[in-house]
Amino acid sequence: MQDMPDGLHAGKVALVTGANKGLGREIARRLGGLGMTVYLGARDEQRGRQAADALRQSGADTQFLQLDVTDQHSVRRAAERIGQEAGRLDVLVNNAGIAVDAERPSKQRPSSDIRATDTTAEHMRWTYDVNVFGVVAVMQAMLPLLRRAPAARVVNMSSPLGSLTLHADSASRVSQAGLLAYCSSKAALNLITLQYANALRGTGILVNAANPGLVATDLNTFSGPRTVEQGATAAVHLATLPAGGPTGVFLGDDGPVPW
Ligand SMILES: NC(=O)c1ccc[n+]([C@@H]2O[C@H](COP(=O)([O-])OP(=O)(O)OC[C@H]3O[C@@H](n4cnc5c(N)ncnc54)[C@H](OP(=O)(O)O)[C@@H]3O)[C@@H](O)[C@H]2O)c1
Numbered sequence: 001m002q003d004m005p006d007g008l009h010a011g012k013v014a015l016v017t018g019a020n021k022g023l024g025r026e027i028a029r030r031l032g033g034l035g036m037t038v039y040l041g042a043r044d045e046q047r048g049r050q051a052a053d054a055l056r057q058s059g060a061d062t063q064f065l066q067l068d069v070t071d072q073h074s075v076r077r078a079a080e081r082i083g084q085e086a087g088r089l090d091v092l093v094n095n096a097g098i099a100v101d102a103e104r105p106s107k108q109r110p111s112s113d114i115r116a117t118d119t120t121a122e123h124m125r126w127t128y129d130v131n132v133f134g135v136v137a138v139m140q141a142m143l144p145l146l147r148r149a150p151a152a153r154v155v156n157m158s159s160p161l162g163s164l165t166l167h168a169d170s171a172s173r174v175s176q177a178g179l180l181a182y183c184s185s186k187a188a189l190n191l192i193t194l195q196y197a198n199a200l201r202g203t204g205i206l207v208n209a210a211n212p213g214l215v216a217t218d219l220n221t222f223s224g225p226r227t228v229e230q231g232a233t234a235a236v237h238l239a240t241l242p243a244g245g246p247t248g249v250f251l252g253d254d255g256p257v258p259w
Contacts (some may be wrong), residue, residue, distance in 0.1 A: 009240055010035030013086040013149070015070055017138060018096025020047040022088075022217035023157065023235070024042045025055070026228040027093055030236045032060025036091065039082060043069035043074070043096075045092045069096050069134030079141040089145035091239045094135045094189075095157045098217050099182040100126050116180040123181040131185035135192060156193045158209040158250060162186025165258035167199075190250060190259055197248030206245055210235040211252035 013036065019028040020042035020061055032038045040055065040062045042048025052064035065081065068074040082089055101114040103124050110240035114123065135156060146152040160166055162185045177183055189207055197207040212231030214224035224231075233253040250257045 006034065008242075011037040011141070012090035013039070013082070013088060013093035014093070014140065014239065015039040015041055015067075015082065015089055015094055016093040017041040017063065017134075018043075018065055019207070020044065020051040021233050022219065023212055023215060024095040025051050026232040027057070027095060027235050027239070028062060029055050029060060030232055031091065031093075031239060032062050034240065035061075035085065037061045037063070039063050039065040039078075039098070041065050041069075041078065043068035045052055047159070050065045051110045051258070067096075067138075069138055072137060075137050079145065080144075082145055087145075088148035089142050089152060090149040090152050091155075092142050092146060093157070093235055093239060094138060094154045095155075096130055096134060097157060097219070098127060098130045099179065101179050101181045102220060109251075114180075115178045119180040124184070127181040127185045128188070132188045132192070135189060139196065146205055149205075151243055152206075153239050153241055154196065154205065154207040155235050156189055156207070156209045158189050158193070158211060159183075160184045160211060160257050161204045161259050162188075162190050163250075193220060193250070194248050194259075201247060204243070204248070206238075206241055206247040208238045208241075209246060209250040209257075210238050211250065211257045212256075213252055 014031045016024050016028045018024040019040040026039045028040045040052040045066055048064040052062045055062040065078050067078045113226040160174055161177055166172040193207055193209040213226045214227055215226045215231035216222040234251050
């Protein structure tokens with residue numbers, strides 16, 4: 001799928017974290033296709049440069065930006081660079097994420113997700129460093145730049161696995177998921193989304209959570225039934241909301257997800 005450049009989004013400045021592969025790379029490609037200048041955030045220079053170069057060759061204005069969301073210096077340097085080069089940030093997609101408790105399946109252990117009762121504090125810290133504290137660190141650093149944009153949009157990549165409503169429903173498959181570290185990190189991200197949406201209401205900055213669905217990426221050893229093209233659609237929609245669009249919603253391309 002290719003979105004066409006239009007007068008509405010051309011020239012906007014976007015940052016996608018964790019964009020060297022998977023959903024982040026596809027979101028960066030699509031925002032670039034709309035004519036935005038996209039900072040492709042990646043913690044690894046080689047992987048990030050490769051992805052940015054490939055997207056540039058397909059016509060998108062993408063710039064590699066070294067960004068490890070768990071490293072304060074890296075986050076601060078990233079904000080400084082965007083500030084110096086662009087002076088503002090129109091779109092922030094907090095996409096970087098890990099699932100350390102979704103262990104790689106093998107022939108011996110086809111399903112090896114760690115059960116809640118076996119989850120350690122270390123699994124939690126490792127996961128929260130990226131999926132929770134990383135989002136807050138990036139948001140804190142980028143907020144002055146978002147405030148300088150006329151109508152900034154923030155998209156947090158969440159999951160139904162973070163839904164308290166679905167976890168509380170024993171008939172829902174989500175309630176059988178396990179993955180305590182990952183699921184609770186996305187539940188925290190959902191509350192963080194609502195807090196920012198409420199705090200920034202009336203400023204023109206809209207903050208929402210996107211549900212990509214179950215997408216085949218490294219995160220799940222490519223076991224998801226959906227493609228990255230399908231999975232990126234909700235995030236691109238929320239990143240390009242018009243003035244007066246919603247804030248504090250949790251949306252997939254098939255509709256709202258219960259918090
Ligand atoms: N795939 C799904 O079905 C699904 C469903 C719901 C939600 N999501 C969410 O969608 C987002 C993207 O996931 P994905 O499926 O595209 O996974 P992925 O292919 O594994 O991509 C994850 C990205 O995050 C980056 N990352 C990890 N730790 C980072 C750090 N400390 N700093 C900066 N970047 C870091 C990875 O970089 P490296 O290459 O350097 O590791 C990679 O670019 C995640 O937030 C995930 O939770 C995915």
